Amino acid sequence: MLELTDICADYGHIQALKGISLRVGRGEIVALIGANGAGKSSTLNTISGIVRASSGSIIYKGKNITKSHTDSIVRSGIIQVPEGRAILTTMKVSENLELGAFIRKDKRQIKKDIDEILTRFPILGSRLNQPAGTLSGGEQQMLAIGRALMGRPELLLLDEPSMGLAPLMVREIFNIIADIHKTGTAILIVEQNARMALKISSRGYVLETGNIMIEDTSESLLNNRKIIDAYLGG
Amino acid sequence: MFYQQLANALALGAVYSLFAIGFTLIFGVMEIITLAHGAVFMVGAFAGYTAATKFGLGIIPCLIISMAASGFIGFVLDLVAIRPLRKKKFHHLAPMIATIGCATIITSIYQGIFGAEAYRFPFDFVPNENYEFRGIQLTQLQLTIIFTSFILMIMMIFFLNKTKWGKAVRAVAENSRTGALLGIPVERVYQFTMIISSSFGGAAGVLTGLNFNTIHTFMGGPILHRGIAVIILGGMGDIRGAMAGGLILGFAEVLSVAYISSDFRDAVSFGLLFLILLIRPSGIFGKKIERKG
Numbered sequence: 001m002l003e004l005t006d007i008c009a010d011y012g013h014i015q016a017l018k019g020i021s022l023r024v025g026r027g028e029i030v031a032l033i034g035a036n037g038a039g040k041s042s043t044l045n046t047i048s049g050i051v052r053a054s055s056g057s058i059i060y061k062g063k064n065i066t067k068s069h070t071d072s073i074v075r076s077g078i079i080q081v082p083e084g085r086a087i088l089t090t091m092k093v094s095e096n097l098e099l100g101a102f103i104r105k106d107k108r109q110i111k112k113d114i115d116e117i118l119t120r121f122p123i124l125g126s127r128l129n130q131p132a133g134t135l136s137g138g139e140q141q142m143l144a145i146g147r148a149l150m151g152r153p154e155l156l157l158l159d160e161p162s163m164g165l166a167p168l169m170v171r172e173i174f175n176i177i178a179d180i181h182k183t184g185t186a187i188l189i190v191e192q193n194a195r196m197a198l199k200i201s202s203r204g205y206v207l208e209t210g211n212i213m214i215e216d217t218s219e220s221l222l223n224n225r226k227i228i229d230a231y232l233g234g
Numbered sequence: 235m236f237y238q239q240l241a242n243a244l245a246l247g248a249v250y251s252l253f254a255i256g257f258t259l260i261f262g263v264m265e266i267i268t269l270a271h272g273a274v275f276m277v278g279a280f281a282g283y284t285a286a287t288k289f290g291l292g293i294i295p296c297l298i299i300s301m302a303a304s305g306f307i308g309f310v311l312d313l314v315a316i317r318p319l320r321k322k323k324f325h326h327l328a329p330m331i332a333t334i335g336c337a338t339i340i341t342s343i344y345q346g347i348f349g350a351e352a353y354r355f356p357f358d359f360v361p362n363e364n365y366e367f368r369g370i371q372l373t374q375l376q377l378t379i380i381f382t383s384f385i386l387m388i389m390m391i392f393f394l395n396k397t398k399w400g401k402a403v404r405a406v407a408e409n410s411r412t413g414a415l416l417g418i419p420v421e422r423v424y425q426f427t428m429i430i431s432s433s434f435g436g437a438a439g440v441l442t443g444l445n446f447n448t449i450h451t452f453m454g455g456p457i458l459h460r461g462i463a464v465i466i467l468g469g470m471g472d473i474r475g476a477m478a479g480g481l482i483l484g485f486a487e488v489l490s491v492a493y494i495s496s497d498f499r500d501a502v503s504f505g506l507l508f509l510i511l512l513i514r515p516s517g518i519f520g521k522k523i524e525r526k527g
Contacts (some may be wrong), residue, residue, distance in 0.1 A: 048415060050411060071414060071418060071419045071420070071523060074414075074416065074417030075417055079417075080415050082415060086415065088412060090408055091404060091405065095401055097406050098398075099416050099418075101404065102416050102417050102418055103417035107384065147416070151416070151417060186375070222403060226386070
């Protein structure tokens with residue numbers, strides 16, 4: 001479904017990605033783990049077109065999207081929930097959800113999908129007319145995920161969905177991610193909480209300083225001594 | 235007498251608000267101050283004047299033509315002066331300088347065509363009738379100006395709050411990166427913002443020309459200064475602030491002329507602005523911005 005080949009990207013003189021190659025199959029969950037600054041978020045931002053790849057190629061459903069603009073990448077079905085959630089804080093919860101469906105034209109179905117999101121995240125239903133900035137961190141993460149789902153993604157890019165959340169909320173967010181996966185949506189997840197990410201994914205990549213060091217099944221990674229010592233807290 | 239002055243002030247303030255709404259929208263969405271907004275205002279006034287005198291059109295078609303002409307100028311400004319700088323991730327001052335240059339070019343071209351003299355809309359362009367409400371005299375011209383300004387402002391507020399593209403504009407204004415990740419074509423939003431904001435500036439040009447019964451190629455300068463004052467007063471980038479700020483400035487000007495002296499008009503109005511900013515440095519609706527580090 002998605003295939004990155006030798007992707008390099010830089011921020012001025014700093015090379016963030018040094019030849020990343022990875023793939024995500026249809027309906028698959030793939031985890032991208034690594035330390036801070038390893039290039040995890042840069043990888044997602046390059047796929048989304050926020051950061052331009054200086055070389056390499058990104059093929060999505062057979063089409064080269066390496067040089068595509070972010071809005072056309074979103075239209076093709078790749079939607080990112082960015083790190084820090086990027087909620088539109090001054091806008092209402094309902095407006096955030098509506099904007100999630102900006103690329104769609106089927107008004108009636110959009111309304112139905114909002115109802116479905118509110119069934120999935122009931123807490124948002126009672127907050128629809130509140131500015132999104134007044135929500136708690138966990139509620140904002142639910143809104144960010146709900147908003148992304150409004151675009152009906154085929155591939156969901158999740159950047160640190162558990163960041164800054166209480167342990168109970170982290171578990172809830174991961175349950176939600178597993179539920180989304182059951183609907184057939186492919187997911188590429190970047191996560192500091194490597195254990196949780198590997199538990200819900202089928203395969204994983206380990207990034208170090210802009211390079212992919214290890215690619216394996218999640219099960220093998222969870223039992224890999226080096227990975228356990230470095231990323232899974234011994 | 236006082237209520238009469240308030241009615242006069244409403245007509246003046248409504249036009250200031252109309253001008254400032256576009257000005258502040260550009261700042262809110264694109265984070266730039268376009269100093270060509272005064273020239274756009276002048277282009278709008280002359281487009282309306284030309285439509286009225288050459289083609290004998292009424293006020294509504296003249297306003298539409300004026301808004302289309304100034305909207306087009308806004309589109310061209312974005313294309314030639316702002317967009318290239320945006321692509322290069324400009325410093326905030328660069329578009330200010332670029333738009334000063336564009337304003338100078340536009341004004342020079344109009345001086346070449348129309349010269350430096352003043353022009354007037356046809357005598358009966360708006361019927362010369364007076365209406366009286368509880369002792370307050372209002373001319374049809376004043377009513378037209380107030381009505382048109384408020385209708386346009388309500389349309390803008392409706393657009394921004396109730397339509398898909400309006401919400402997209404607000405999303406980009408809050409965070410362009412998030413906007414892009416929602417599939418909003420950010421570049422098109424910027425172009426659209428320039429067009430719609432400039433068209434409001436053009437409408438303000440026609441209404442100001444009618445209010446003072448004169449238009450000339452230098453008319454963009456004074457309104458630009460007032461526009462900057464209004465958007466700072468209201469809170470940079472805030473539509474409600476532009477509306478309130480425009481009305482406050484209009485009231486301050488008219489009341490200072492009525493009760494102090496016309497010589498002190500600018501001193502009183504800008505003095506008031508200074509006082510308000512001492513109390514609320516970020517403007518009436520502006521958010522407090524703290525310097526980090």
